[in-house]
Amino acid sequence: MRKNKIVLFGAYDRYNYGDNLMPIVFLDYMKKYHPDLVAQSEFVYSSIMASDLSRYQAPKTIPIDDVCPSLSNQDALIVVGGEVLCASNSTLFLHMPRNKTLNDLLTKLNRRPVFRDLLHLYARHRCPIPWDFPYVPDPDKLPAGLKIVYHTVGGHLNDLGPAKRQEITGRLNRSAILAVRDNRTKDHLAGIPTTLAPDSVHIISDLYDDTFFAEHAEKMYRTYRNERYFCFQASPQKMPEDIQSVAQVLRDICQKNGCKVMLLPIGYAAGHDDAFLLRELQSLIPEVAFFEDELTLWEIMFLIKNSLLYIGTSLHGAITALSYGIPHFGLNKKIVKLNDFLGDWSVAPFNQNYDMQTIGELAADLSALPSEALTARAKLNNQLVRQHFDSVATLLGQGGD
Template sequence: MKDLIIYGAFDRYNYGDNLMPLLFELYLNRSYSHLLDEYHIKFAAINKSDLSRYGCLKTEKFTSVVKSANRGSVIVIIGGEVVGSTKESLLLHSFENPLIYKIVARLKWDYPKIYNIVSRVLFHNVAPYPYMPCIKDIPNIFNTVGGRFVGEKNTENQMYRSLKNSLFISTRDKRTQGSMKSFVEARIAPDSVFIISSLISDEFLCSKIQSELISLKNEQYAVFQCSPLKIQEDHQAISQAIKLIYEKFGTKVVLLPIGYASGHDDFDILSEIHELLPNETRLLYQLTVWEIMYVIKQSSIFYGTSLHGIITAMAFSVPHFAINPSIEKLKAFIEDWTIAPFNKAIKLNEVKKTLYEAYDEDELKSNSTRLSELVNEHYTSLFSKL
């Protein structure tokens, strides 16, 4: 039997990265189950992993999977900022211990040459661009990926070879599509996570979460999320913004870590904010992907630096404001796919204005429906290549 190898950054816990393969599997089982008679589905990452305690899929080591794959197998690279992502960047996301992460991060900024040498030694079996495979006789499918093509358009460039060895390519924003349009045909489609609004029922979601979280559906609350590297604001500025949100809603602002992998470390900064504002905030932690989804779905508004936090809010027609206009992938995505006033990333000193910003609820809902339909159309094209 042929293998359908679903490949991505699934070996570390980070909401968006881990959610995408789960939804792909659910959609495949629901709408294209006949392919299971032809393909054996395997989930692969750079390393073997078991994050099932967070509701994630187990992964096999990618190099082992492709080595044993039968003729006619296909690799599906699912989402994420994979185009142009280097193996040097993997090192920063490889440590669960915050202290070790800080040491390695300092090494990266202060001694980049040494950092790169360490990365190459530790990941000597990993290709320069890990998520752009070039495996003989196994073609690729790129599913709503992000990033940017760089380098020469010739066979010396691994990225070029990987893209040219593809049956189908879709990108999640015009920025990514534009970087490769001169040499491959890449269609643009919304992030595949938008399928959740039609794929995930309330009953299904409630069956996956802690009972104490279910009561959130009866509350009116705001969600705030941020990564210390992406927020680029001090604790005072963050606290001031959260106080304004609290005063508007009159209920504790839910602080929701989404990025658990090193290099994201949402919990570290949000726990410090919670210590500063214990009466105005409620800190959640150690949630599964389904629980994170539920908390966003039931909220009245979402503020965050996480792309897939924003995407989840969009999918469920929740008002959403992306924080920090300098986050390129976030800025590019909302400009392409959401409606005003949510299509412009904000600075924290603009939070007060957003609390009274007018928007069309019907337009927000119709946009969610439109995006889900576009993902369905996209999957029709993708699965036709198998």
């Protein structure tokens, strides 16, 4: 007897911590709370392109163009999250793994209209998708009756012309569940029925504990579980201040608190390039800085969970800290998705982004940062995420426990 397929469709054909976690967290949650659904279903990891990131403990992916012909009206397509509304083929193509120099050149040329059009055509050829705007599935290109679910997604429709906006709105209106992860996205989709819930990755503290990390992040667990450190992460394109100033703030925090700083790459996809910046930063403060590279998903997660504080430009770095009740400061007010997510789901003073100097002042005494309200908020957020997961399970054929 054929099992119903549940296709977990997302932007995880490149290595980027949050994107790669989303389908794993989805399936692990269902295994824990809805095992009957898992037993009666076939789960498929799919993205734009085929990929094998198993060395980072991330799932292999099958191109969605290869998956669609095998689907039936009994199946489901889950857009598993991320800033996917309305990411274009060319934008996603620019985040694929390649030489940094080449990608920097492509990104610069993409600002020119003529080249942008050519890049878009090439991306459509290189990454064939049955519809435009890859992570907004077109129901007309799928079997009638197939369930489409948007799983705590982010994004907007602002850049679309009137005709294309009407088309994309029609696609979204035909979804079975459209859950968004922040009020910013909800406001952008005004007039389209949505559900608001924190990003699904927030549920990690309900799924992964120290026993898990001792097995799945053994080296990091063994090396750093007794260290006193805080985490700093940033990508070159998103760090708003010069590297010398940042190095001095990090050194001051370490000296005032008697700890070290873990320079932690989270964004590995093209266009993020955290490791390039953090290696340079370590050379400026070697006496107080750890640096680890080529980390797996679970190693990144453990290092944040075990830290005194997280500072960074990564949304899912902050979400990991928030989930485990770790103090966190978003860096750079211009990163709207991070600033607005923290405003919706965290507590003061962690509920907004700051510049590096202000973070240095706030982190002068790490022991004085509030913890009880943060822990309580994390528990409440997890309850909301669970409600959303359970509603998806109900739709897919399994009620809540």
